[in-house]
Amino acid sequence: MRVGLLNATGYTGAEVIRFASGHPEFVLVGVTARSQAGQTLGAVLPWVRASPRPAYADLVLTPELNGSFDLIVSCLPHEVSAEKLAPFIASGVPAVDVSPDFRLQDLAEHRRWYGEHHAPQHRGAAEYGLTETHRAALRHTKLVANPGCHAITAELALVPALAAGLVAPNVIVDSKTGVSGAGRSAALEFGFSEVNENARPYKVAAHRHGPEIAQELTRAAGRRVEVTFVPTLVPMSRGILTTAYATLRDGVTPAAVAHAYHETYDGEQFVHVVDEPPQTKWTTGTNHCFVSCVVDEANRVLVAMAATDNLGKGAAGGALQNANVMLGLDESAGLGVPPSYP
Amino acid sequence: MRVGLLNATGYTGAEVIRFASGHPEFVLVGVTARSQAGQTLGAVLPWVRASPRPAYADLVLTPELNGSFDLIVSCLPHEVSAEKLAPFIASGVPAVDVSPDFRLQDLAEHRRWYGEHHAPQHRGAAEYGLTETHRAALRHTKLVANPGCHAITAELALVPALAAGLVAPNVIVDSKTGVSGAGRSAALEFGFSEVNENARPYKVAAHRHGPEIAQELTRAAGRRVEVTFVPTLVPMSRGILTTAYATLRDGVTPAAVAHAYHETYDGEQFVHVVDEPPQTKWTTGTNHCFVSCVVDEANRVLVAMAATDNLGKGAAGGALQNANVMLGLDESAGLGVPPSYP
């Protein structure tokens, strides 16, 4: 299958290449970049020569995609992504949008957080791409809105509890994240000397993934859920650890919590319910997520934790998982990359 | 003043030496260690030669303190600390205990978390050593129970809101910590390859600093406060960032929150209320703390954040600050070490 990748040289685009280099069906035939157009992929990302498809290093980056494609993956920033995807969507080419352009169902909310939408005519065609909670719909769409990295991790942590009605609809999501989520670009605040030996919250209760999490938790709960979302940058390249807090409803036992989580995830190949607290390092470079719960009886609080790789399950891995489902392939195709431990 | 330091070669002991090397009144005359007894301080900690008192490198580590002292600082582990301090306390030598032995007022709670107390006769003599909230009492004691590193940071974050009655008495404390708090000892789980590129919660809602935080927040609030305390290890050597969450009482405005925090801390030289989210790097190597609040109106949640150096304000710095107050010295003596940025 001929795959085109929009914005191949950011961290998410690079991670799509990384997974795609081991995909049994996908062949990368077009890769775009803006400032590096004209260079080969190998000139910008020399490690591609050490991937399972070293020939990808010879692909020339172009400003636009030309030719025919069986799948488009867009790692462009918002606004641009919808704009560049629009012609492909219009002509029926299956597409996965890793940008936030098609995530929020409420157009007013989208405008508030992201500004004007550049392809509003296609909003109705998109399905939200958390495979585990939207798998059925994803089988019948041609446009996937891939979730945000914080959102994926928070939703995997909290959906079982809210869907089963175990907690009150006011939740707190404290998300520790590595730096690669900020993208591959020059910025003082993400310089090594600024990030190393530092922990700092940012966009406190004001981050764009907040409304996205609320939308999906509301969908799971069947009623309005309020979310206080606080991301914190910690000195890692990869990894998101979400610690979510919610007030347990009266009478809910630890056993009931465990039952809900196991029932939701025991059939999933990429989500693992474990007894000990999850570690991001268990997921590095993969499409996997580890989830664990603790009940604080004295305070009647559920502590739900989830660990992912923000570039893996949190972006490129999830994108390929969604593409596999959308295209009727084996859901795990290309995703058999072992974690990088230690 | 002649100072004796129990367990000088752990990270907290080393940090006491670091601050003491610039203290105008203190002279370190006795330093103990267990397995390294007989060696010089410089053999174990070569960097002492690069401190303002390089002669400290020639101090010989002994198993016990001998001679007379004007101040004892204990960085021993719990149980041993109370036991070794007891004779000094009995003979009236001012002491700061950096261990948890004298922190919890409720003996049953102490036994639950730490086991049998080894100097119960002295429990009544101890004052809890968060200088900012216990300064008056510290002026009249001879035994300071220095707080835990998570506890100091959490209390500085939440005391103003609870003391002013702005929030409900059920709080969540999510604390991101560097590794040095685990001490200077051989342990696989704190090895570089395990900690680097990893975030992991530990002792979820089951950490010993939980009851300590609850004790002090209860004291501040004047009523029972329940705390869900979750520490997370992140890949830093130094630093604690606490993000605390509490439900705002009806009618409480952001202005009321800001007022409470400024009123509490504007006269303090080591606690700074700031508008932007605090960063641990601003405090590295110092006795300072930065505090900031955000109000999430939609969810009616107060997000209170505090950043410290777990070895500085969170341990050795706070210990010297308390010693200064107890001994009637300038509260900031020896604490004029600039932060190590970047």
Place this chain on the structure above:
Amino acid sequence: MRVGLLNATGYTGAEVIRFASGHPEFVLVGVTARSQAGQTLGAVLPWVRASPRPAYADLVLTPELNGSFDLIVSCLPHEVSAEKLAPFIASGVPAVDVSPDFRLQDLAEHRRWYGEHHAPQHRGAAEYGLTETHRAALRHTKLVANPGCHAITAELALVPALAAGLVAPNVIVDSKTGVSGAGRSAALEFGFSEVNENARPYKVAAHRHGPEIAQELTRAAGRRVEVTFVPTLVPMSRGILTTAYATLRDGVTPAAVAHAYHETYDGEQFVHVVDEPPQTKWTTGTNHCFVSCVVDEANRVLVAMAATDNLGKGAAGGALQNANVMLGLDESAGLGVPPSYP
């Protein structure tokens, strides 16, 4: 093919599992450990559930290997490795020894650096396992002595220059290494707080890989080569960067140097000669090596640089590459893991 792995829970053993989980022919049927015997692999290494063979998590660690095997890989420490491998070697089971027990050809040198040899009767059967320089011999052996991680990287950097007689036989090897090479064990000196923000040389001109490098460079040069080998620990989990220095013979041009390196490696799939200085990050988690040379004309010095992952090409990756060659399989089987960038 039935594979048995001795000492499965150290970092090198874990990396063998990591690569083996994607190998088309190998099936891991026996895994040993000492202190964790009786536990499952998944209990010790939870991330195995996120590998392409999650069922490996249910393998029970045993003190010894039982049953029949088509391949044994030993990640035991020296002395023990030779001892435990001896019966398998004796009965003709193909084996790869990742320990140094069969690396040094001179028994006196072996005794000097490693002590008494525990299976001297099998020393003659072993072939040194740097595939690129010993491929022909490896096809006809049943016992591979896998090289040391520093040695692999240094030899890949210098063999072409010495084999072509471009430099004098006195070389300097300055090797920067991540910490995982020290193994997965409790040790203060490899604790995060000791390693982070630190660079420190160790075993200066006195490291066991020194004589191994000298042996192989001597073999390549056809005359005695002296090596000054200095390893430096830098704050990374994975990666070795070797910078080697040698005096150019009169008349040797940069073009002659480039020719020698390209001629040696252009047919190799795991070694890449590049123009810019190599980065360890390009190799993270893989069996690849990047090599680059600079000629300092003024000082007539060749600077030869090589970057690998010490656990990949430097240990477990190289071990599987050797096993593939020894067993007549595709040399790259199981080694198609893309690098983990960033």
Place this chain on the structure above:
Amino acid sequence: MRVGLLNATGYTGAEVIRFASGHPEFVLVGVTARSQAGQTLGAVLPWVRASPRPAYADLVLTPELNGSFDLIVSCLPHEVSAEKLAPFIASGVPAVDVSPDFRLQDLAEHRRWYGEHHAPQHRGAAEYGLTETHRAALRHTKLVANPGCHAITAELALVPALAAGLVAPNVIVDSKTGVSGAGRSAALEFGFSEVNENARPYKVAAHRHGPEIAQELTRAAGRRVEVTFVPTLVPMSRGILTTAYATLRDGVTPAAVAHAYHETYDGEQFVHVVDEPPQTKWTTGTNHCFVSCVVDEANRVLVAMAATDNLGKGAAGGALQNANVMLGLDESAGLGVPPSYP
């Protein structure tokens, strides 16, 4: 004494503030910045509030220095530095130039590496500011050319051996450096995700500090010394570890080497000759340097190692040490900051 600081908000400028905040004589009265002009120092560097002179946080950054000064420290980039310092030099104000503008004595060399000189009329007035080797001259100058960070470390490692004629005049300098030396600016290549878990050489045998090292080693040796200088970026914020290699002259013994180093440095308060390999962490945040030598008898190579903090002794610390000497103050004034260990 009134001190003006040019370019206060880069890492070197910030480090000057850090040391100056504890200097007994210096009062910072002017601080310049380009893009942040108009802001307070505390707005750009919030940690200044946690320094011994929190009032410095209220200093307003200006584009130029105005008023009278007893000392100017310039942390401007080259070319600009000479240009901005020229009027102060002309009017006799003592100045320390942390830029490379006055380091190279040979104007042709300066032009080759740095381009046209912007204040050639003042070149003759400058003294090279490695205090330990130029102290006498520094007492009688009004313009100090502060050395480069790699150069300082390399010179401290090699000067004793070359001055005593113990080694041949062809040396290799392999320098491992933290990232802060690259300055405080937005650049992809110094982003956390690029630097973390990576080691990479840069400007191999083509770095500007090479000719500077050669100049000073030549001066020490009394004959032309050739230097192959290779810097490598490792994932640290602070610290330089230099490993230097030189061929021992016939008959030179380890004892002769030790004697030369101790004789050179035993009277110095900021340079420490030690037996074990030096670690950068021993120097973090200070003006100190640790030096150690190993003789490789078999290869007749001297391995001379030195560890500093690139921002401390390698830049701002050395600058204040030089200023103290130039102004007749206690050489160690303001430099009594203990290292930040761990």
